[in-house]
Amino acid sequence: MEPVLTLNTITKTFRDSEQNCPALAGVSIDAYPREILCIMGPSGCGKSTLLRIIDGLEQADAGTIHIAPGTMAGSLSVAMVFQDPALFPWLSIYENIVYGLRLAAQKVPEDEVNERATALLALTHLDSFAHSYPHQLSGGMQQRVAVARALAVTPQVLLMDEPFSALDTFTRRELEDEVIRIRDGMKTTIIMVTHNPEEAVYIADRIIIFSERPAVVSEVLPVDLPHPRDPAGPEFIRIRELVTRRVLGKPDP
Amino acid sequence: MKGPKPIFWFIIVGCVLLILLFLLLHFSSPFAVQEDMKPRVYLLYASAGSMPQLLNTNQIDSFIIWEPVVANAQLSGIGKMIATPADLPPPGKWENTASCILVLRNDVITQYPDTSALLSALTIAAINRTNEEPELAEEITADWVFGNNSILTPDGSLDPSDVENLSFSNMVFTAYANPPESGLSTNAQEEMVSSGYNAVGMINSGVALRGEQFLNGSAVPQVPRDIPTLNIGYLPSSDNFAPLYVMARDSPYFCEQYGFCLVPDDQDATRPVQCTLFVQGEPAAYINLIPAQSGGGIMTTIGQNALEGAYVGSVPAELQIVLGNPASIIQSINTGGSGLVVGNSTPVGDWKNFINWVKLRSAKGKPVVIATVQSSIQENMIRDALAYENISVMLYGTDFETGYP
Amino acid sequence: MVLISKQDILNYSKGLAVILLILVIWEVAALVIQNNYILPTLGAIFAVLLHPFAPVLGGESLIDNMLVSLKEVLLGFFCAAAFAIPIGLLVGWSTEARAYFNPVIQILRPVPPIAWMPFAIAWFGIGIHSVVFIIIMGAFFPILINTVDGVQGVRRRWTEVAMMLHATQFEQVRTVVVPGALPVIWTGLRVSFGVAWMCVVAAEMLPGTSAGLGFLIMYAYNLGQLQVIGAGMIIIGLIGLCADTIFRAGRSRFFSWQGRE
Numbered sequence: 001m002e003p004v005l006t007l008n009t010i011t012k013t014f015r016d017s018e019q020n021c022p023a024l025a026g027v028s029i030d031a032y033p034r035e036i037l038c039i040m041g042p043s044g045c046g047k048s049t050l051l052r053i054i055d056g057l058e059q060a061d062a063g064t065i066h067i068a069p070g071t072m073a074g075s076l077s078v079a080m081v082f083q084d085p086a087l088f089p090w091l092s093i094y095e096n097i098v099y100g101l102r103l104a105a106q107k108v109p110e111d112e113v114n115e116r117a118t119a120l121l122a123l124t125h126l127d128s129f130a131h132s133y134p135h136q137l138s139g140g141m142q143q144r145v146a147v148a149r150a151l152a153v154t155p156q157v158l159l160m161d162e163p164f165s166a167l168d169t170f171t172r173r174e175l176e177d178e179v180i181r182i183r184d185g186m187k188t189t190i191i192m193v194t195h196n197p198e199e200a201v202y203i204a205d206r207i208i209i210f211s212e213r214p215a216v217v218s219e220v221l222p223v224d225l226p227h228p229r230d231p232a233g234p235e236f237i238r239i240r241e242l243v244t245r246r247v248l249g250k251p252d253p
Numbered sequence: 254m255k256g257p258k259p260i261f262w263f264i265i266v267g268c269v270l271l272i273l274l275f276l277l278l279h280f281s282s283p284f285a286v287q288e289d290m291k292p293r294v295y296l297l298y299a300s301a302g303s304m305p306q307l308l309n310t311n312q313i314d315s316f317i318i319w320e321p322v323v324a325n326a327q328l329s330g331i332g333k334m335i336a337t338p339a340d341l342p343p344p345g346k347w348e349n350t351a352s353c354i355l356v357l358r359n360d361v362i363t364q365y366p367d368t369s370a371l372l373s374a375l376t377i378a379a380i381n382r383t384n385e386e387p388e389l390a391e392e393i394t395a396d397w398v399f400g401n402n403s404i405l406t407p408d409g410s411l412d413p414s415d416v417e418n419l420s421f422s423n424m425v426f427t428a429y430a431n432p433p434e435s436g437l438s439t440n441a442q443e444e445m446v447s448s449g450y451n452a453v454g455m456i457n458s459g460v461a462l463r464g465e466q467f468l469n470g471s472a473v474p475q476v477p478r479d480i481p482t483l484n485i486g487y488l489p490s491s492d493n494f495a496p497l498y499v500m501a502r503d504s505p506y507f508c509e510q511y512g513f514c515l516v517p518d519d520q521d522a523t524r525p526v527q528c529t530l531f532v533q534g535e536p537a538a539y540i541n542l543i544p545a546q547s548g549g550g551i552m553t554t555i556g557q558n559a560l561e562g563a564y565v566g567s568v569p570a571e572l573q574i575v576l577g578n579p580a581s582i583i584q585s586i587n588t589g590g591s592g593l594v595v596g597n598s599t600p601v602g603d604w605k606n607f608i609n610w611v612k613l614r615s616a617k618g619k620p621v622v623i624a625t626v627q628s629s630i631q632e633n634m635i636r637d638a639l640a641y642e643n644i645s646v647m648l649y650g651t652d653f654e655t656g657y658p
Numbered sequence: 659m660v661l662i663s664k665q666d667i668l669n670y671s672k673g674l675a676v677i678l679l680i681l682v683i684w685e686v687a688a689l690v691i692q693n694n695y696i697l698p699t700l701g702a703i704f705a706v707l708l709h710p711f712a713p714v715l716g717g718e719s720l721i722d723n724m725l726v727s728l729k730e731v732l733l734g735f736f737c738a739a740a741f742a743i744p745i746g747l748l749v750g751w752s753t754e755a756r757a758y759f760n761p762v763i764q765i766l767r768p769v770p771p772i773a774w775m776p777f778a779i780a781w782f783g784i785g786i787h788s789v790v791f792i793i794i795m796g797a798f799f800p801i802l803i804n805t806v807d808g809v810q811g812v813r814r815r816w817t818e819v820a821m822m823l824h825a826t827q828f829e830q831v832r833t834v835v836v837p838g839a840l841p842v843i844w845t846g847l848r849v850s851f852g853v854a855w856m857c858v859v860a861a862e863m864l865p866g867t868s869a870g871l872g873f874l875i876m877y878a879y880n881l882g883q884l885q886v887i888g889a890g891m892i893i894i895g896l897i898g899l900c901a902d903t904i905f906r907a908g909r910s911r912f913f914s915w916q917g918r919e
C-alpha cells in the first residue's frame with residue numbers, strides 16, 4: 001500500500017539572534033491511509049514543529065514532504081486541530097464549521113456547504129448547538145467544533161496537536177472514541193501528538209517515539225490490539241508501560 | 254507577518270479618493286441661489302489679527318476694524334480704506350460719538366471714589382498730552398502695539414511709525430464724546446430685558462468731574478488707608494487706547510505736571526502690566542494693566558470681579574451694561590479710530606459705491622462678505638449702516654438673517 | 659437587544675441621585691454668590707434649556723446651533739474613521755508599515771487639536787471645512803491607535819487557523835483580523851467620538867464660524883450671559899451621554915464575546 005504522507009529527513013533549526021536551537025534532525029515518517037499515528041516524546045522536542053511543517057505553518061530547513069494525490073475537489077490535503085480550540089468567537093458554531101468551505105481556496109457551492117455541515121454536526125453530536133456561540137460551549141464541546149471545522153474541508157490527513165490535553169478524563173475518553181469513529185466514518189488518516197501514553201495506546205495503530213532534541217525517530221511501536229480497546233487489559237497495560245519507558249529513555253526491566 | 258502588497262495599494266487608493274472627495278467639497282460654492290428681492294451681505298466674525306490675511310486670500314470681501322489694523326492693511330498693500338465711521342450712515346451718527354471709553358465697576362467707584370477719579374484725571378491728562386505731542390504718542394503707541402520690530406507684510410516689511418502716522422490721522426482723542434445709541438444693545442435689550450435703554454444714562458459723570466478737579470488743583474486726592482489693587486483691562490492690538498499707553502510710558506511728565514502719575518514697576522517693559530499709582534510720591538493704588546482679546550470678554554471679566562475696570566469699546570460696554578453688568582461709563586477716550594477696508598482691486602471708492610457694489614453682488618448670487626469682531630462698535634456701525642441702506646445681514650455660512658431694530 | 663430591568667432602573671437612580679445633589683449644591687451656591695457672571699442660577703439656565711427652539715441672544719435657536727455642531731462632529735468623525743481604520747489595519751498587520759509609520763504617528767499623536775487651528779484656516783479657509791479639519795485631527799488618533807492595538811491583539815492562533823485552511827492574506831484580514839479587532843476598534847470609535855465632540859467647542863472659535871454650540875458659548879461669553887453657556891454645556895453633556903449609550907449598546911449587541919474567548 002502506498003503511504004498517503006511521506007516525510008523524508010525533515011530538519012529544522014530555529015535561529016534566534018544569539019543561538020541556534022536545533023529541533024528536528026532528520027525525521028522520516030510514512031503514514032498510510034486510514035491510519036491513526038500517535039507521536040510521543042520528551043517535552044519540547046519538536047513534535048508540534050513537525051506538525052506545523054506538514055501543515056505549512058513553518059518551513060523545514062531540509063527534507064521533503066510528499067502527499068499522495070487523489071484528493072477530491074474542494075478539499076485540502078492536510079488540516080490541523082490545535083491544543084486550544086481557537087474557534088472564532090464572533091461566528092456561530094455552524095459558521096465556524098463551514099468557515100474553511102467559504103474561502104476562495106475551497107470554492108464549495110452553498111448547498112454542499114450545508115450538507116457537509118449537517119453531516120459533521122451529526123458526527124460530532126453537536127446538532128442542537130448549531131446556532132450557539134463558542135463562549136456558550138464547554139471546552140470539550142469547543143474542541144469538537146474545532147475537529148468538525150478541520151474535517152469540513154475533507155482533508156486526507158488530519159493533524160492533531162495535543163488536542164485533548166486541556167480536558168478532563170471523561171471528556172477525553174469521549175473525544176478519543178470520536179477520533180476513532182471519525183477515522184472509520186471518513187476514512188481520514190490521523191496524526192496526533194500526545195503526552196498521554198494511555199491515550200496513545202487507546203487509539204493509535206502505530207506509536208512513533210521521538211528522541212531528545214535534536215529529534216529523530218527513535219522507535220516505531222505498532223499497536224495491534226483490536227477495537228474497542230480495554231485500558232485495563234493486560235496487553236494494553238504492557239504496551240502502555242513499554243511506551244512510557246521508551247519515552248523516558250528508561251531501560252526495560 | 255510581511256506587508257501585504259494588495260492591501261497596501263488598496264489603502265493608498267482609498268485614502269487618495271477620500272482626499273479628493275474632501276477637496277472637492279472644499280471648492281464647491283457655499284452660497285445658495287438667492288430668491289429674495291432684498292439685497293444681502295454676509296457678516297463674518299473673526300479676530301482682528303486674522304482679517305488682513307483673510308482679505309488677502311480673497312476669503313472675505315471687506316472688513317471693518319479698529320486702527321492700526323486698517324492702516325497696516327493699507328500700507329501693506331492688502332486693501333484700501335473707503336469709509337471712516339463719520340462716512341457711515343445714519344448721517345452724522347458716528348462723527349462725534351465715543352469709540353472707546355473708560356469703564357469702572359460700580360462698587361469700585363463707591364469704595365474708592367478718589368482712586369477712580371485719579372484714573373479719570375490721568376486719562377484726561379493723557380488725552381491732552383496725546384493731542385499736544387502726537388509724535389511722542391505715535392512713537393509710544395508703535396512700541397506698545399508692535400514692539401521694537403518692523404512689521405512683516407506679504408511683500409516686505411513696514412516701519413511701525415509709518416503705520417501709526419496713518420492710524421492717528423483717523424482718530425480724534427477726546428474725553429467729552431457721548432457713547433452711541435447702540436443698535437446692538439437695543440436688539441439685545443429687547444430680547445432680554447424690558448427696562449429702558451439710555452446710553453447717556455450709563456455715564457457716571459461724577460467721577461470725571463472729580464478728576465477734573467484734581468487736574469486743575471481745586472481738589473486734592475485722598476489716598477485710601479487700604480491701598481487697592483485694581484486690574485484694568487484693555488486691547489493691546491488697538492491704537493484707540495493710545496492715551497493709556499502714553500499715561501503709562503510718559504509717567505515722569507505726569508508726575509511733574511500734576512503730582513500724580515501711573516508708574517510701571519518695570520520701566521523697560523514695552524507693555525507694562527504691574528504699575529503703581531503715585532500721589533505726591535506715595536503709592537495710592539496698584540494698577541495692573543491686563544491685555545485681553547475682546548471687548549465683550551473684558552466686560553464679562555469685570556462682571557466676574559476679576560477686572561475692576563477697563564479701557565474698552567463703547568458698544569461692548571453698553572451691551573453688557575444694558576443686560577445688567579454693574580459697571581458705569583466714566584468718560585470717552587476717542588472718536589473715529591476704525592475703518593471699512595476693501596481689496597485694492599475692488600471697484601469701490603466710497604460708501605455709496607460700496608452699497609452699489611453690495612447690491613450688484615447680491616443680485617449675482619454672490620453676496621459680499623464683511624468681517625468684523627463680534628459685539629464690537631465696528632459690528633454696530635456696519636449693521637446700523639446696512640440697516641439704514643435696507644440691506645439684510647446674514648451670518649456667514651448660515652441662512653440665518655439677523656434682526657435689527 | 660438591551661432590555662431595561664429593575665436592576666437597571668436602580669442603577670440609573672443612583673446616578674440620578676448624584677446629579678440631583680450636584681444641582682442642589684449649584685443652586686445654593688448661585689443664590690449665595692448672587693452674581694450671574696460668576697455662577698448663573700439653575701432657573702436662568704433652565705429658562706434657556708426649556709425653550710430650545712427660541713432664538714438665543716438674537717441669533718439662532720439652541721436646537722439649530724446644536725444641529726450645526728452635530729453635523730460638524732459627525733462629518734469629522736466619519737472622515738477620521740475612514741482614514742484611520744484602513745491605515746490602522748495596515749500598520750497593525752504589517753511590521754514593514756509599522757517601521758515606516760510608527761515614528762510619525764507617535765510624534766503627531768500628542769499634538770492637541772487646537773494647535774492645528776492656525777493651519778486649519780490657512781489650508782482650508784474659513785467655513786465648515788476648517789472646523790471639520792480640527793475635529794478630524796482630534797478624532798483620528800484614538801481610532802488609529804485602537805485599530806493598531808486591535809489588530810495586534812488578534813490571537814495568533816486564529817490567523818493560524820485561517821492560514822491552515824489556505825486563506826489568502828486578504829481573506830485573513832477580512833475574515834479574521836477585522837472581526838477579531840473590531841471590539842477594540844469599537845472602543846476607539848467611542849473614545850474618538852468623545853474627543854471629537856470636545857473639539858467642536860474649540861474648533862468653532864475659528865474665524866468664520868457663525869453657528870454651533872462652541873460659537874454660541876463664545877458669543878454668550880462676550881455678552882456676559884453665562885446662563886447660556888451653562889445651557890450649552892448641559893446640551894453638550896447630554897449628547898455625549900447619548901452617544902456613549904449608543905456605543906455601549908452596540909458593544910453588548912455585537913461584541914458580547916469580548917473577554918470570554
